[in-house]
Amino acid sequence: EAQVTQNPRYLITVTGKKLTVTCSQNMNHEYMSWYRQDPGLGLRQIYYSMNVEVTDKGDVPEGYKVSRKEKRNFPLILESPSPNQTSLYFCASGFIAGGPGQQFFGPGTRLTVL
Amino acid sequence: AQKITQTQPGMFVQEKEAVTLDCTYDTSDPSYGLFWYKQPSSGEMIFLIYQGSYDQQNATEGRYSLNFQKARKSANLVISASQLGDSAMYFCAMREGWTGGGNKLTFGTGTQLKVEL
Numbered sequence: 001e002a003q004v005t006q007n008p009r010y011l012i013t014v015t016g017k018k019l020t021v022t023c024s025q026n027m028n029h030e031y032m033s034w035y036r037q038d039p040g041l042g043l044r045q046i047y048y049s050m051n052v053e054v055t056d057k058g059d060v061p062e063g064y065k066v067s068r069k070e071k072r073n074f075p076l077i078l079e080s081p082s083p084n085q086t087s088l089y090f091c092a093s094g095f096i097a098g099g100p101g102q103q104f105f106g107p108g109t110r111l112t113v114l
Numbered sequence: 115a116q117k118i119t120q121t122q123p124g125m126f127v128q129e130k131e132a133v134t135l136d137c138t139y140d141t142s143d144p145s146y147g148l149f150w151y152k153q154p155s156s157g158e159m160i161f162l163i164y165q166g167s168y169d170q171q172n173a174t175e176g177r178y179s180l181n182f183q184k185a186r187k188s189a190n191l192v193i194s195a196s197q198l199g200d201s202a203m204y205f206c207a208m209r210e211g212w213t214g215g216g217n218k219l220t221f222g223t224g225t226q227l228k229v230e231l
Binding site: 031033035040041042043044045048058088090092094096100101102103104105107108110 | 118147149151157158159161164166205207209217218219220221222223224
């Protein structure tokens with residue numbers, strides 16, 4: 001089944017404890033992206049990647065890191081989480097050319113930083 | 115300026131009635147795409163419908179249609195014959211430029227739709 005998977009789905013952590021949210025897609029998509037969703041703000045892009053070893057900042061990159069060592073994986077790293085990073089996080093992927101640019105979303109990761 | 119504006123934070127509709135969710139956008143790029151996503155209470159993002167800036171016809175997908183008025187920069191979602199399962203948050207999103215330049219989506223703040231009996 002074609003899908004984007006994220007782990008964990010739910011995470012409660014404490015300020016300053018490094019964490020990684022994994023994202024994997026099995027559709028051979030070049031483009032992958034992370035978004036965060038906050039009430040009243042919609043979804044905002046954190047980082048994106050056009051291909052392996054190519055990453056760039058989105059609109060709200062502060063406090064986050066990413067890497068793209070393999071085409072299928074795009075982990076999101078919070079080196080020192082803070083309470084303002086409490087949010088719902090989505091990973092998404094899509095083809096770059098030959099289509100409308102539709103993105104397929106993972107199920108979301110609900111993160112709480114205490 | 116907001117690139118995507120959804121002015122209706124919440125809406126109610128009777129079952130079997132049609133409902134229109136508003137979306138206006140702002141871009142100077144002649145090539146862009148407009149998307150609607152549905153987010154039920156379970157949280158996942160479900161793609162509903164797409165309209166390209168050069169598409170001549172309004173997009174339709176089953177009970178969903180997109181009322182695309184390019185001159186007004188609006189891309190309203192119309193849901194016909196509403197069902198209880200349509201109760202969800204709905205997001206309008208825009209991709210600016212051609213897809214080869216990247217697929218970043220800019221989202222609106224969403225409209226919470228509640229379908230009532």
